[in-house]
Amino acid sequence: MIEAVGLTKRYGDKTAVYNLSFQVRPGTVTGFLGPNGSGKSTTMRMILGLDNPTSGTVTIGGYPYRKLPNAPRQVGALLDAKAVHGGRSARNHLLSLAQLSGIPARRVDEVLGVVGLQDVAKKRSKGFSLGMGQRLGIAAALLGDPQVLLFDEPVNGLDPEGILWVRNLMKALAAEGRTVFVSSHLMSEMALTADHLIVIGRGQLLSDMSVTDFISANSADFARVRTPDTEPQLREKLTSALTEAGGHVLPEQDGALRVTGLPLPRISDLAHAADVRLWELSPHQASLEEAYMRMTQGAVDYRSTVDQKAGLQQPLPPGAQPPMPVPGQGQAGWYAPPPPQQGGRPVPGQAPAAGPYGAQPGPYGAPQGHPGAPGAPNPYAQGQAPAMPAAAPAPAVAPAPAPADLTKTQPEDDAR
Amino acid sequence: MSNHQPPMPQAPAAAAPDWQAAPGGQYPGYTSPIPVVRAHLGHALASEWTKIKSVRSTMWTLGVFVLLVLGIGLLAGAVVSNSSSSMDDQSPLQLGFFGLLLGSMCIMTLGVLTTASEYGTGMIRTTMTACPSRSRVLAAKAIVFFVLAFTITLACAAFVAMVQNAMVQDNGARTPTGSEWFKATVGVSLYVALLGLLSLVIGSIIRHSAGAITIMIGLLLAPLVIALFMFAQSLHKLREWLLEYSIPNQMSVFYSNSLSTTGPSGWEPLWIILGVTVAAYAGAFALLRSRDV
Numbered sequence: 001m002i003e004a005v006g007l008t009k010r011y012g013d014k015t016a017v018y019n020l021s022f023q024v025r026p027g028t029v030t031g032f033l034g035p036n037g038s039g040k041s042t043t044m045r046m047i048l049g050l051d052n053p054t055s056g057t058v059t060i061g062g063y064p065y066r067k068l069p070n071a072p073r074q075v076g077a078l079l080d081a082k083a084v085h086g087g088r089s090a091r092n093h094l095l096s097l098a099q100l101s102g103i104p105a106r107r108v109d110e111v112l113g114v115v116g117l118q119d120v121a122k123k124r125s126k127g128f129s130l131g132m133g134q135r136l137g138i139a140a141a142l143l144g145d146p147q148v149l150l151f152d153e154p155v156n157g158l159d160p161e162g163i164l165w166v167r168n169l170m171k172a173l174a175a176e177g178r179t180v181f182v183s184s185h186l187m188s189e190m191a192l193t194a195d196h197l198i199v200i201g202r203g204q205l206l207s208d209m210s211v212t213d214f215i216s217a218n219s220a221d222f223a224r225v226r227t228p229d230t231e232p233q234l235r236e237k238l239t240s241a242l243t244e245a246g247g248h249v250l251p252e253q254d255g256a257l258r259v260t261g262l263p264l265p266r267i268s269d270l271a272h273a274a275d276v277r278l279w280e281l282s283p284h285q286a287s288l289e290e291a292y293m294r295m296t297q298g299a300v301d302y303r304s305t306v307d308q309k310a311g312l313q314q315p316l317p318p319g320a321q322p323p324m325p326v327p328g329q330g331q332a333g334w335y336a337p338p339p340p341q342q343g344g345r346p347v348p349g350q351a352p353a354a355g356p357y358g359a360q361p362g363p364y365g366a367p368q369g370h371p372g373a374p375g376a377p378n379p380y381a382q383g384q385a386p387a388m389p390a391a392a393p394a395p396a397v398a399p400a401p402a403p404a405d406l407t408k409t410q411p412e413d414d415a416r
Numbered sequence: 417m418s419n420h421q422p423p424m425p426q427a428p429a430a431a432a433p434d435w436q437a438a439p440g441g442q443y444p445g446y447t448s449p450i451p452v453v454r455a456h457l458g459h460a461l462a463s464e465w466t467k468i469k470s471v472r473s474t475m476w477t478l479g480v481f482v483l484l485v486l487g488i489g490l491l492a493g494a495v496v497s498n499s500s501s502s503m504d505d506q507s508p509l510q511l512g513f514f515g516l517l518l519g520s521m522c523i524m525t526l527g528v529l530t531t532a533s534e535y536g537t538g539m540i541r542t543t544m545t546a547c548p549s550r551s552r553v554l555a556a557k558a559i560v561f562f563v564l565a566f567t568i569t570l571a572c573a574a575f576v577a578m579v580q581n582a583m584v585q586d587n588g589a590r591t592p593t594g595s596e597w598f599k600a601t602v603g604v605s606l607y608v609a610l611l612g613l614l615s616l617v618i619g620s621i622i623r624h625s626a627g628a629i630t631i632m633i634g635l636l637l638a639p640l641v642i643a644l645f646m647f648a649q650s651l652h653k654l655r656e657w658l659l660e661y662s663i664p665n666q667m668s669v670f671y672s673n674s675l676s677t678t679g680p681s682g683w684e685p686l687w688i689i690l691g692v693t694v695a696a697y698a699g700a701f702a703l704l705r706s707r708d709v
Contacts, residue, residue: 083538
């Protein structure tokens with residue numbers, strides 16, 4: 001149980017963390033998200049008593065960290081994989097930490113086995129790869145078999161096997177009744193690992209809720225409905241029927257309709273009642289990444305810009321086309337705010353979405369192509385929910401996007 | 417040290433302090449099968465001993481130290497014993513001075529590295545997480561380093577003094593008294609070890625290896641070098657003071673061959689360095705408590 005109350009940290013005139021209050025409960029994996037420089041690591045350092053808060057308090061099990069009698073037996077932490085003396089062997093590093101809190105020396109060999117470093121235990125950690133360093137840091141966190149665990153970016157540099165291992169480790173630790181607090185930038189990973197999310201931006205709390213609530217509050221789940229292209233009047237008919245029933249209908253560029261506020265079976269019933277045939281009726285569920293991007297886009301401090309290479313480029317030969325930039329790169333407001341009726345919390349500083357090529361991709365900034373269409377897979381949506389439920393029959397994909405559309409839509413999808 | 421009790425599934429009630437009840441009561445928590453012991457300075461000492469012996473810089477600096485002290489000491493002894501010059505009834509112990517003066521730089525380097533290298537590598541965050549009591553960490557480092565530095569210096573100084581004494585016996589050197597022996601071995605070793613401890617404390621304040629080493633080498637050599645170039649009459653007093661209280665001159669007091677007749681004498685250099693080190697330690701302690709790691 002970690003409890004922060006009014007936590008504030010200032011470095012000179014820069015406020016890194018402002019008035020942060022949250023609780024991290026035992027038995028669940030709590031994710032800690034936020035853009036670069038949003039104060040995640042500062043918060044973690046304050047939890048561990050490394051930095052003194054300017055004001056406010058943070059306690060673990062009711063005690064400030066520096067007042068815990070045998071802190072490593074209560075709290076284990078991985079802050080920084082490279083926070084080791086490179087000249088010391090992995091085993092000696094862990095041994096010195098174990099001795100510091102009276103942990104039996106054989107526990108060192110146990111955790112070395114747990115993280116899979118037993119073969120390099122006698123090697124100096126200077127030669128370790130990033131992933132091996134992470135494993136050593138995780139070993140140090142597990143050394144005291146503590147009740148509370150903090151991990152700052154634990155999967156950085158790990159191989160796929162290691163990522164899977166960390167994911168299962170977090171869940172197993174939480175299932176044993178421990179408090180697990182983990183920060184990460186890998187949204188797909190957090191969606192699989194965390195039960196609860198604490199999101200901060202610019203040092204302030206943006207959200208403190210379960211992953212499911214977070215996604216539905218900060219993204220627009222919608223249904224895509226496609227009427228036969230050959231009969232435009234059916235489209236108008238369906239639109240009015242859906243609007244009458246309380247749905248919110250937005251036309252998409254390729255002729256499909258984006259419907260929010262109505263469940264899929266209801267849309268089907270309404271279409272049937274209005275005697276409109278459907279070519280497609282498919283759910284579009286937002287990923288954690290999309291929800292996160294929508295929420296934090298106003299709080300991003302470090303945003304990349306397009307690499308201009310001004311004055312460095314050779315003049316293009318006559319007739320040659322300049323390369324198209326990848327859409328989404330370096331554009332503020334690429335992710336549109338959630339619709340107000342969804343109850344999402346708009347972040348100040350958001351700009352309405354503008355299409356990469358001047359075209360309006362709709363207020364949601366969502367892809368034009370079908371998420372399940374060949375060539376445009378949404379890697380996050382697949383992990384999140386069954387991407388293609390039976391509700392969307394295969395022929396519905398019919399209007400295959402033109403090659404030009406493909407190149408347009410795919411990076412857009414990937415960028416999300 | 418670390419094997420107090422074997423890890424048993426049911427920890428004896430006495431081993432689990434009562435604070436475990438607090439977080440466990442309100443929220444269903446996890447209780448480790450490994451018995452929890454109350455950490456104290458002894459644990460920190462064991463940890464710091466593991467740390468200091470498991471890095472190569474310790475072996476390098478102490479190796480160079482032993483080489484300098486023994487090498488220069490034996491060389492000086494050999495030169496004197498092979499020359500026809502007479503020691504003029506002087507104490508043979510003073511031959512050990514030059515080796516130890518140069519060697520003290522190694523001890524200072526090791527002292528700085530003991531604390532400052534943890535800041536350079538980021539290890540300090542791991543250490544302070546594993547032991548939130550910062551005063552305990554600093555105390556353990558100071559004790560482990562001081563004992564190590566003193567033991568090594570004493571062994572080298574005593575060995576060199578005995579060998580030199582035997583080598584120059586025929587050159588008319590007088591036989592040193594017991595108190596002279598004590599000052600030239602234990603006394604000067606305490607001085608060098610305290611100089612190293614001061615470096616350790618400076619390393620903790622500066623938090624940067626190269627910077628702290630430069631400061632300490634400067635402290636060792638600068639007063640002497642500056643004094644050598646103070647020709648002006650008006651600076652005469654300052655020059656005298658710098659010469660007398662420079663670290664090399666203070667060290668030579670232990671061998672009773674001071675550059676000047678005034679200034680510190682007897683055991684005074686030891687009290688001076690002790691006072692400076694205690695003051696610096698108090699400063700480092702206060703900074704360590706208040707600063708962010």
